[in-house]
């Protein structure tokens with residue numbers, strides 16, 4: 772590699788290192804809208820993510836309407852409140868406290884909601900629950916790769932974000948509030964916004 776090439780690689784590594792070391796999950800946001808060009812930039816980066824089984828079976832639902840965001844949070848809270856009495860008594864208090872992290876996106880100005888569709892193929896040819904689970908997992912894992920790019924991209928643009936899968940416990944309730952593509956499942960909720968300074 773030429774000196775010029777080496778120095779370019781080193782620069783890229785240093786920039787990426789700084790980005791990675793300084794990223795943290797952000798759950799408290801300023802009441803400021805995320806500009807559309809930043810949303811577009813993040814989505815452009817997300818589209819570069821690797822994907823399983825030769826199929827880009829994912830989509831990203833963009834929600835920037837605060838009433839809808841609140842309605843999603845309320846539906847999750849209603850779900851966990853109804854679930855709490857069914858939880859073993861000695862774990863109940865802990866669950867109620869923990870479940871607050873499922874709605875830690877509620878004050879965000881923007882949610883990116885990655886969804887995925889499972890295309891069963893091998894498991895249609897052999898009856899095996901483990902293979903079926905493996906096939907589904909592959910599509911879920913694809914979402915993890917694109918989500919990490921979203922976090923790094925948002926952070927590079929001076930935005931904060933957090934990967935949240937707790938909310939997915941109330942998947943069916945959320946689906947009643949937002950329209951997602953047919954046969955898609957929700958993989959996570961990713962709140963994004965400018966970090967609230969303490």
Ligand SMILES: Cc1cc2nc3c(=O)[nH]c(=O)nc-3n(C[C@H](O)[C@H](O)[C@H](O)COP(=O)(O)O)c2cc1C
Nearest residue numbers: 794795796797798872873875933934935936937938
């Ligand atoms: C699969 C996964 C699910 C997560 N779900 C939630 C969640 O539901 N609520 C939440 O507040 N944080 C959630 N997080 C964020 C983690 O709490 C956070 O990444 C972890 O504490 C490390 O902190 P850092 O991201 O600041 O390095 C999740 C992270 C991962 C990887």
